[in-house]
Amino acid sequence: GLGAVSKMLVRRRAPSLLRSLSGVQRRLISSGKGSEYLTRVKAFMNEHVYPAEDEVMRHQNSASRWTVPKVIEDLKVKAKSEGLWNLWVPADLDPGHKLGVGLSNEEYAALAEEMGAVPFASEVFNCGAPDTGNMEVLLKYGSGEQKEKYLTPLLDGTIRSCFAMTEPAVASSDATNIEASLVREGDSYIVNGHKWWTSGALDPRCKICIVMGKTDTTAAKHKQQSMLLVPMPSEGLEVVRPLTVFGYDDAPHGHAEVRFQNVTVPSSNMILGEGRGFEIAQGRLGPGRIHHCMRLIGMCERALSLHCRRAMSRTAFGGRLSDKGVVRKDIAESRIAIDQARLLVMKAARSIDEGGAKKARREIAIIKAVVPLMAQKVIDSAMQVHGAAGFSQDTPLAYLWSQARWLRMADGPDEVHYETVAKMELKGHEGDAR
Template sequence: MTLFDVSPRVRDLHGRLTAFMDAHIYPNEAEFHRQVNEGNRWEHVQLIEDLKPKAQAEGLWNLFLPPSSDPDGKYGGGLTNLEYARLCEVMGQVWWAPEVFNCNAPDTGNMEVLARYGTPEQKAQWLTPLLNGEIRSAFSMTEPEVASSDATNIQASIVRDGDEYVINGRKWWTSGAGDPRCTISIFMGKTDPSAERHLQQSMILVPMDTPGVTTERMMTVFGYDDAPHGHAEMTFENVRVPASNMLLGEGRGFEIAQGRLGPGRIHHCMRLIGQAERALGLMIERSSQRVAFGKPLAGHQHVREAIAHSRMEIDQARLLTLQAAHMMDTVGNKEARGQIAAIKVVAPNVALKVIDRAIQVFGGAGVSQDTPLAMMYAQARTLRLADGPDIVHTETVAKEELRRHGVSMRRG
């Protein structure tokens, strides 16, 4: 399969997924927001629960898990990263749609971690119900007291005490923690502060109902709380979990992070391209309907330039993302780190540009609740920070390029 080919299986899935979105997702956007905003905002949305069996019946379930994470084909859809990219883009056009297909963050990343690194007991207890859509999960890594763009700064502690580990720390932006079905979090902290810099951290499974786990507040992004999914600030005070909850072993947190964040980052980029496509479509629709200064908005040169630049930039971002996905499939996440870093910078910035142009074409409606553009902008802006800020990924691209040319960054 070359970079530009689409297998018959993916072509079929793409057609069925697009039809599902047209029939069940786009027509229900207003209903989704109505259900979220009536009663308790932090309860599950019945609309999504009703759509999940339909998606399963269509074979549109757990499509994200690649063969490298599931070599026996026991858990996922068996699609490569390159194949899934085309489907993830379609789902990403509506921010809540991926959950309908059990392809939502942070669950996808957590499921990949469990599939790759979990013990048989951990998989039975947590991976199987996640894959079945019975529970939700969270990922606790970022901390408010330190610059978490450098993950070695993390101060949360994980200390062995007999057959248990004792966990202490404060985390924020723990995505998914607002959902009442969130029953497990993957927690990153230090097990050995005296070890080599990248061997100090470990990841451990923390059930959310463990004594000492407290949700302090739900964070907002430009005023959006993303209910009922949400992003929490949490404290972990003398939280005790069985030693068997450790993932892979002490000091292997960065190794796990490398395996988790690569797919997580590329999934974000795929969804962002879907958001940008949606924004461009809305821009074109609006420009054909509205009249200003005696002609449709599409008749004005600056609007046509906005459309043209958006088309070119989206296609560039898509090709770069497909290239990264192809490399992940063929040479592995570690060797593809430069390409993954590049798309993590490019995709959010392209999406922001396109969404911003669409907002301009819509005028006041573009920043209101009457279109999805304002929320799309908030989410795209967040993804210039989530899973690492632009500058960190830019530095990775530069280092990889210098290494490729044999240039040393050290004196002497």
């Protein structure tokens, strides 16, 4: 009984099938290598990822939804064998290109856009969050032992990881509020704390958790927090329940509430050293925000493509929807918003490439404030033209919208990014004001 509806699902195939490299994209990619990988990722998406979408969705609506869908593991094998693996590893962290393929952040950004259009695609290329961020931390700050134990299998895609900072009891956008305690006792750390929104903790493959917590409540404000590696499962570590996001639970990945009660880990699991939590957090966020934002732009392109096709295929009140002025204005506004946002993100990626994440701080704050909000609007307007179908499981739109919405919160709420931008702007005028 899926007639008309399943046709709709079929229609949900790759927008990029139809497009070869656009002028814009060509221009955005400075090196031949970036453009080569973009072509290959596009091809892989069209041949393997889009066609798998229905199967993944079926799995997500089945009883075994909290297990890993086989199709994704198969796709990982294929992607790896084609050398489309760990594409996110930036050339500068990977001198001989032994881990990844040696792309710049700017080059990878264009790939992230392609992957963004399908929710599980990043994982297929071992480019999914939060693993990429966690791998980056280990790559940059991990000890030899830590790398061997956790980075290697993560790069191999045999395990997954999670990152536990946010706590229900405090406003966690201000990381100085984090209260979990990491207490040194002999050769161990004892972890106590209550976390939530630990994404990925419910995934059966998740074997390691980076926990943020206080090692010294008497130190200077930005020296109190540290990051500790906690293997999963561990005694005293309880994954309490999945949280939902607009009714979606993102199984089997999941966003977990997690309790730590006297969880004990070897002291060698401390990353970089006590009190370095903030420093690590800072470093972790730059490229990850580029990835998130470019994936959102990929979602927007998909949404706009669906928007146009639907508008051209439906007739109401005497004409095609695509001939109605308000629908056309929405389409134009979406195109404009996407193009603007992409330029901003590419510029921020280039800034990281040129001067590092710290120097690109303002630009990173800007894209984080701009892109999720933009995506929310673009996808919302694509939903609207779909009528009630737009809210349902028959298009990817409602789910993509939920992603845009929560990305206005994760990695820091809009308000905090506006603050960063304002602060830097005002600083530029100090001395001028009288």
